[in-house]
Amino acid sequence: MTMPPDGDGSPWVNPGDAPPPQSAPPPAAAPVAPAPHPYPYPPGPAMPPPGPPSGRPPNNRLAVVALVTGLVGLGFITVFLAVAAFRQIKQSGERGRGLIVGGLAAAVVWLAIGISVAAATDWDPDAGSDDSGQSAFQLYPKTGQCFDWTGEERDASTRIMRCDRLHDAEVVAVFSLEKGPWPGEGKVSARGLTECEQRVRQRFGTTTPLEHGEIFTLYPRRLGWKIGDRRVHCMIAAAVGDKLDRPLPKGDLGLRTWDELGIGDCFIAPRERATVTVKRTACDDGHTGQVTYRFVMPAGVYPGERTVDRASEKRCDRGAAGLVMKRPPVPLEYWWVGPSEESWTGGDRRVVCYVTADQGDLTRSVIRPR
Known part of the structure; x- marks a missing residue:
């Protein structure tokens, strides 16, 4: 039975009645320690993978090597690497064309220096010679020098020989063609031979001052012409398979x-x-x-x-x-x-x-x- 509230306004409760049930608060959860991070610093935002800036391809490695070999004067290696690098760049889209061009340009400069040094060096025909006629290597013999070709072709490298021993040829004159744009190998060859014949005839009265001799010219090619080499080497050479056995006469012997x-x-x-x-x-x-x-x-x-x-x-x-x-x-x-x-x-x-x-x-x- 419900009783009226007490004078203080609190409801009167029968002492014999049990207090109303109340739910107990949940036990507090034990604190959990955070898992250790694999880095010694908190993780940050995701970083892009290492590499070149976005949108710019890397340099081709062969192009870099071609530049280096060209700068140090390894001309043939530079050309080989340049060709290979161009092929790779065409397929991969890498950068390096400028490096290749720089390497080739440096190789051409070294070639020009080598030609100039060879032409300017005063070689003695008997310097370094022994009884077998061996002598120093020389690419461009001078007027009056006798030599043997050391390669399979007549325009290959040469070796200076004594003129009183068996030899392939003797240089009669060295002259330069007039300056101008590259006229083509055929015209350069014809002009060189015509002027060579004139010089030989003027000196000897004939184009064949030796019974087994014939005129041969070594003329500039396109690359040499571009770097300023206009020289023609005019020589009397033995027929293929034959040898000259004495120096050329000094003048017209008839x-x-x-x-x-x-x-x-x-x-x-x-x-x-x-x-x-x-x-x-x-x-x-x-x-x-x-x-x-x-x-x-x-x-x-x-x-x-x-x-x-x-x-x-x-x-x-x-x-x-x-x-x-x-x-x-x-x-x-x-x-x-x-x-x-x-x-x-x-x-x-x-x-x-x-x-x-x-x-x-x-x-x-x-x-x-x-």
Whole structure:
């Protein structure tokens, strides 16, 4: 039964009644220590992986190496690395083209320095030579020096030799072509050979001052031209597979090729063998023969040796008939030197007609006075 509140306003509770049930507060949770962090500092925001700045590819390693090798003068290695680096850059998109160009430019500078030093060095032909003819390596011999080619091709490296020993060639002159843009290898070669022939003929009176010699030129290539090298090395070289055995004469000794003889020229030549050159001499001295006529056969396909001989005999007899004395001092024999199939292919169709004494030598001219 409910009782009225007490005078203080608190409800009166029967002492026999149990107090209303109340829920006990939950026990306090034990504090939990934070797990240790693997770093000695609190973790921060996520960082990007190490590497180059965003959007800028790295330098190609081969390009860097190409630059270094070019700067230290390793030209061939630089070229090899530059090619490989260009290929990698094209595939990967890496940077380094400027490094490659710098390496190649440095290699070209080193090459120019090497050429200049080789050209400016005063080499003695006998310096470093021994009894076998071995001597110092030289890329560009000087005028008057004899040498052997040491490579498989004639424009390869050379080795200075003594001129009184067997050798491949002797330098006759060194000259420079006029300045200007690169005209092409064909024009450079032709200009160099033309001027070389002029210089050789001016000095010796012939383009073949030795029986087994021929003109050869070493002319600048495109790369050398770009760095200022205009020099042409003019030389008398032995035929391929042959050797020169003595130095060139100092001047004109009268040696001429057959096609360099003119009508009326007297000459000395061996009778027992054919030669490329003969020695021109005065007709009042003893001589082997005298030129009576010369002509050029018509162009076309080589007609064969027998046809050339028949045509040469006919034309030589006709040409000599109006020039040779009707009553020469001695009986004469008539001869000619004509083109071979090889020389015909090369454009030489000239025929030189001449006479010799039936026996012995001639002692005077057999051409009618004009």
